[in-house]
Amino acid sequence: MTFRRELPDAETCTGGLLIRVDSANGIAAGQDDQPFTKVATWPAAAQPLGFWEEQAIAVLAEPEPRDWPSARQWLNGWDESRFALLSTALQVVAWQRNHRFCGRCGHSPRRISGEFAMHCDHCGHRNYPRISPCIITLVTHGDDLLLARSPRFPPGRYSTLAGFIEPGEAAEEAVHREVFEEVGVTIGRLRYFGSQSWPFPHSLMLGFFAEATSRRIRIDGVEIADAAWFTPRRLPQLPPSYSISRALIDRFLADRRPR
Numbered sequence: 674m675t676f677r678r679e680l681p682d683a684e685t686c687t688g689g690l691l692i693r694v695d696s697a698n699g700i701a702a703g704q705d706d707q708p709f710t711k712v713a714t715w716p717a718a719a720q721p722l723g724f725w726e727e728q729a730i731a732v733l734a735e736p737e738p739r740d741w742p743s744a745r746q747w748l749n750g751w752d753e754s755r756f757a758l759l760s761t762a763l764q765v766v767a768w769q770r771n772h773r774f775c776g777r778c779g780h781s782p783r784r785i786s787g788e789f790a791m792h793c794d795h796c797g798h799r800n801y802p803r804i805s806p807c808i809i810t811l812v813t814h815g816d817d818l819l820l821a822r823s824p825r826f827p828p829g830r831y832s833t834l835a836g837f838i839e840p841g842e843a844a845e846e847a848v849h850r851e852v853f854e855e856v857g858v859t860i861g862r863l864r865y866f867g868s869q870s871w872p873f874p875h876s877l878m879l880g881f882f883a884e885a886t887s888r889r890i891r892i893d894g895v896e897i898a899d900a901a902w903f904t905p906r907r908l909p910q911l912p913p914s915y916s917i918s919r920a921l922i923d924r925f926l927a928d929r930r931p932r
Contacts, residue, residue, distance in 0.1 A: 676758040681787045683721035688714045689729030699741030732762040763872035768802035808847045809835040811921040814885040821900035831909040833918045857891030869917035
C-alpha cells in the first residue's frame with residue numbers, strides 16, 4: 674500500500690477516495706475499516722492530496738466534531754505509507770482551518786492549483802501549510818536510556834526528549850539546549866537518525882541519538898513531570914509504534930542485543 678504525492682494529476686480528477694476529518698481530528702470510517710470512502714464526485718471544499726494505490730484521494734474538513742475514531746487510533750499499528758497519507762491529510766486540514774484569511778491584510782485568499790498554497794489577490798501574500806521543525810532525542814549513557822514523562826502523557830508512559838527549534842538555531846544546538854533545559858543533563862556526541870512528519874498539528878521531527886556526559890537529572894517541572902535512567906531489561910510503558918520516538922528506542926535496543 675503506497676501513497677504518492679502527485680497533486681497536479683490528482684486535481685484533474687473529479688472524484689475518487691475521500692478522507693473526512695472533523696474539527697477534533699476524528700476521521701470517518703469507510704469501507705473495509707479504512708479511513709476513507711470512494712465517492713463519484715468530491716465535495717467542492719475537498720482538497721486533493723495525491724494517489725493511494727493509484728486512486729486519486731482528497732481530504733475534506735468537517736466543521737463540527739463527530740463521534741469518529743481519533744487520528745491516533747487510526748495510526749496505531751499502521752505502516753509508514755499509511756502514516757504518510759494521514760499525516761498529509763491532517764496537516765492540510767489544519768492549514769485550511771488556520772488560514773481562512775490572509776495573515777497580512779485579513780482578506781480571503783484563494784487556493785492555488787498544482788501546489789498546497791493560498792494566494793491573497795488583495796495584497797499578493799501567499800501562504801503554505803505551516804511546518805514547525807523540532808528535535809527529538811534519545812539520550813543514552815552506556816546501555817542506559819534517559820526517558821521522560823510529559824504531564825500530558827497517559828499514566829506510566831515515558832518517551833524521548835523533544836522540543837521546537839528556535840529562530841536562528843541549528844538543530845544540533847537545539848538538542849543541547851532542550852536536553853539541558855528539560856532534564857539538566859549535558860551531552861556530547863550526537864548522531865542523526867532520521868525524520869518524521871508529525872501531524873499533531875504540523876511538526877517535522879528531526880531524530881538524534883545523544884551521548885550524555887553527565888547523569889544527574891534535574892527536571893524543569895513544567896514540560897517534564899518525571900525523568901529517569903532505564904536499562905534495556907527494565908523499561909516503562911513506551912510511546913506508540915508509529916512514532917519516531919519509538920523508532921529511536923527500538924533501534925538503540927536492537928543495536929545492544931548480542932549478535
